[in-house]
Amino acid sequence: MADTFTSDLIVSAAPHIRTRLSMPRAMWFVSAALLPSIAWAGFVFGVYVILVTAVAIFAAMLTELCITCALKRPVTMLDGSAFLTGLLVACNMPAAGVLPLYVPITASVFAIAVAKHAFGGIGQNWINPALAGRIFVFFAWLPAMTGGWAVPANFDAVSSATGFDALSTATPLNILKFGTLAAEHSALPSYSDLFFGFVPGCIGEVSALLLIAGGLVLIALKIVNWEIPLAYIATAALLSWVFGGLAVSGQVPAFFSGDPLYHILSGGIMLGAFFMATDWVTTPMTFKGRILFGIGCGIITILIRLTGHNVEGVSFAIVLMNITVPLIEKLFRRRRFGVSGEKGAA
Amino acid sequence: MARLQTFPMGGLHPRNIGLDTMSLPIRNAFVPHFLYIPMLQNIGAPALPAVSVGDIVHKGDVVGISSGRMSVNVHTALPGKVIDIREHITPSVDRVQTVVIEVDGDFHLGKAIDVKRASWEGLSKEHILAIMQESGLVGMGGAAFPLHVKYNVPPGKRVDTLVINAVECEPFLSADNRIVIEHAEEIFIGISIAMRLLGVSHCVIGLEADMHQAIERMREVTLGKKGIEILVLEVKYPQGSEKQLLKAALGREVPSGGLPADVGALVSNVSSMLALKEAVVDAKPFYERVLTVTGDLVQKPGNYKVCIGTRISDLLDECGVRQAPGKIVIGGPMMGLAQYSDQVPITKGTSGVLVLSKKKAAIYRHTPCVRCGKCIAVCCMGLEPARLTTDIELGQDAHAKSEGLLDCIECGCCSYICPSGRHLAQGIKLGKLRHLARMKEERGG
Known part of the structure; x- marks a missing residue:
């Protein structure tokens, strides 16, 4: 005769512990x-x-x-x-x-x-x-x-306190793109203005410093990956350096005369790279796929900025790369343990 | 400081929730009133009862006799009277023929084994393999594979390195750690026997960097010994998995569907080496083992030497449980088996008992996959758990199989890390069970 065993114990398959990082x-x-x-x-x-x-x-x-x-x-x-x-x-x-x-x-x-x-x-x-x-x-x-980019309202107070000297109603990228005279280029805000956020722009993209700090905290907490921001920013920097020279008075700009730092600090690249291109749902799940995704975002962003109709290309770049995610995931698989390269990638 | 070796693909560091027992010395558990000794405690075939109801048994007597190549003898740790032979539950198999012994009498070893062998060096390979089977030795890391089969390397395979697994990567478990600290000399003898058995001159003992005392002890006893290498590995789960340990220690990758012997290695748990020494040198059969008892409800967590056949309820009476347990797990928190009754006995493969409160054990609600890719990053087999589980949920078993379903080692990292609380490892296990059932059906039909 078999015994019956009853209890109110919880029975479930392993594992029995879980990370605290919930969605x-x-x-x-x-x-x-x-x-x-x-x-x-x-x-x-x-x-x-x-x-x-x-x-x-x-x-x-x-x-x-x-x-x-x-x-x-x-x-x-x-x-x-x-x-x-x-x-x-x-x-x-x-x-x-x-x-x-x-x-x-x-x-x-x-x-x-x-x-x-x-x-x-x-x-x-x-x-x-x-x-x-x-x-x-x-x-x-x-x-x-x-249109109608706001002038930093508290500019006077801040600038007298800190010595910053930016003032512009055109965004830096507008000037970079449509300014053709050396005089216009001289109206560009300084690096520190971009870095600390004394420039016109979108609400979430004003200060590169705060965005980088927030992004690095999220990376440290393993909430967002580092692959995409790094690949994105590095690609954008490289391309803007190679092709982003300023066209002064109708001359064709020379290669390798662009200002990569200026490009990555202005506009939405920092916001896009750390907070939008790292969205879990719409980006690749694999390491290699993420690198490619970041590179693609960088290429499209700079392409739009330099040759497109729009001044800024971050949002379009990310959305266009969102479309490619299923393809990227199909092409860039992880190698399986114990399976040789070709078979593992199949 | 140079970076320590580890396996390169996947893995994680489960968070410490204060249940660690590494510094607690091994204690002998109380003698229970009854032993429930299952005839099947290993992978393979059950033993046949060698006693009848009413028989008087002595400590160390055979109560179950090996029924074939994939079966080993079963012994009683305590003297007493056989009061029943019946179907009873075990931690991993639902009902198994079980010899029930009411403990009584004096604690002399039975006559048959009351001898010490003067020297093991003179024993032939066949003799040692026979001792393994007679003494009931099985791998003690969890899978409980009969040692006499494992160490009888099939012709055609060549093993050049013995890898000793002292990694014990499951969180909270520390029995192996304590065994190394307290029995290092005997382990060394066990390793020497195993090396001779395999005819290898190279042995790597893998330990994790946080086992400071154990590392020191192992270095002491192997000092100046040729061919034995102590390898301190970075702490990372699941390094105790055979395939991950081989990759970490030797850089060798077992092919998909293959065995360690395919890459010229054999992996054995460090506790098995102690059992091997005791069986061969002291003629002591495998009837007790060290395991860790812990959990947020356990009053006296620690490492206990427990007679095989002791029911969990008896063990927990000794260790103390603060309130009605929510979950009882045999094994560790990442791979252990949750039990539906505290009447299950400790078996040869039991490395730990975990008692969790209802709060800690609550089954979590899962939400849809948000494609964060964390399960892919932590998978140590290079699989895509999110997709595999979706395949299984949709009944796409064939596709899941082509995507490596059967490669899964069930380490549980994917479920651990999933921010949506998806039951990924659980889904994959279900898929594997369905696959096994189908295979069985095909063979039968």
Whole structure:
């Protein structure tokens, strides 16, 4: 006769312990790493950018709530994902006093409703939702998105305290691209202005310093990888050095006369490389694939900046590379243990 | 300082949750009132009961006799009376024929084994292999593969190096560490026997860098000994896996589907070396072992020498459990088997008992994959667990197999690291079980 064994013990397959780094925790950490940049933008450009940010986040979270409720799915409004999407949408809005609030709202709604949930919700989207939202409103309200760059409002106070001397209503990249006279080039903000964030631009891209610091913290916490930012920034630096010489008075610029440091510090490269191109869902899962993804982002960004119609190419570069992710993952597999090279890559 | 050697692909460092027992010396566990000795404790075939109900047995007597090539003898650690032979649960197999002994009488060794061999050097290879099978030796690292089969290297394969696994990579477990510290001389003799058995002149003993005392002791006893190399490896899980250890120690990569012998090596657990010495030199059969008892509910965690057949409930009575346990795991936290009853006995392959509270053991909710790629980065076999598990969930077993499903060593790193809490390793294990079932069906039909 067999005994019966009963108990209320929990039985599950191994492993029985788990990391503490859950997806929501990662999302909140990324958001936290971006907050200093937003706060700094608020300080430099005035409280309106904080309002834009709050509105973008609110719209994203509300959209998430409505859709999950309508689809009768678990309510994931507070898992940090929608918050981060809204925050990144705000980062991609120009820090301009005239930006109507329906622009960030539309961007956030498009990001959550179309880019994320229409494709199946978290983990299923092929495109970075925040960038999809940005590109949508970029084409829908082009003047609002590209004109009227705000002059750093607290400029006088800050500059008298610190000795910085930037003042421009054209973004540095605008000057780099369309300025043809040496005099115009001399109006470019200095490296330190770019580094500390005394330049016109989008809300989330003002200070390279704060973005690099936030990005490095996330890398140290193993929340984002280092491969993509490194490959992206290095490629952008290399290409802007080789091909990015300034065309003064219609002359063809010489090779190797570009200013790589200026290129990588200005515009959205730091924001894109550390916070957008490292999005888990829309980037390759393998090491080699990530290197290639970063290189591709760098090439497209510089291509758009130097020869395209637009001044800035970060968001398009990342979105175009998002499209290639399935292909990259098919081509760049990890070698399997105990399987020779060719067979392992098959 | 030079970087320590380790395996290059994947792996991780499970977080320390304060259950470490490395500094706790081995203690003898209390003698239980009953022993439940399963006839099957190894990979292979069960032994046949050699006793009948009502028989009086002495310490060290054979209670189960090997039934064939893939089977080993089973002994009783304690004297007493056989009160039942019945089906009982074991940690890894649901029901197995089990000899139940009510412990009683005096603790003299049975007559048959009350001799010490004067010298093992004169024994032939066949004789040592026979001693292994008679003494019931199986690998003690967890898989419990019969040693007499393992050390009988098939013709055509050539082994040039013996690798001793003292890595003990499972978090919280420290029985091997303590055995090295407290029995280094005997381990050295065991290794010498194993080397002679294999006819090899090179042995690498792999330890991890945090086992300071064990490293020191092993260096002491092997000082000036030719051909024995102490290799201190970087601390990384799952370095105790055979394939990862060979890669780390020798740089040799076992081919997919292959065995260590395919790359001229044989890996043996360090505790098995102690058991080998005891069997060959002291004529002591394998009837007790050292294991780690720990967990957030255990009052007296530590390393205990336990009679095989002791039920977990008896062991936990001694170690003390603060409240009703949420989960009891045989083995370590990364690969151990959760038990549904505390009536399971300790077997030859039990390296640890982990008692977790309900809070620590709670089954976590999983959310969709967010493609972070962490499971791929930590997979020490170069697999893509996220995709494999998706294949299994969708019933695409053939595709999963072509993507390396059967290469998985079930180390659990992917599930550990997954920020979405997906049950990746669990899904892959399910896929492997389905594959085995299909193979069985095909053979049968």
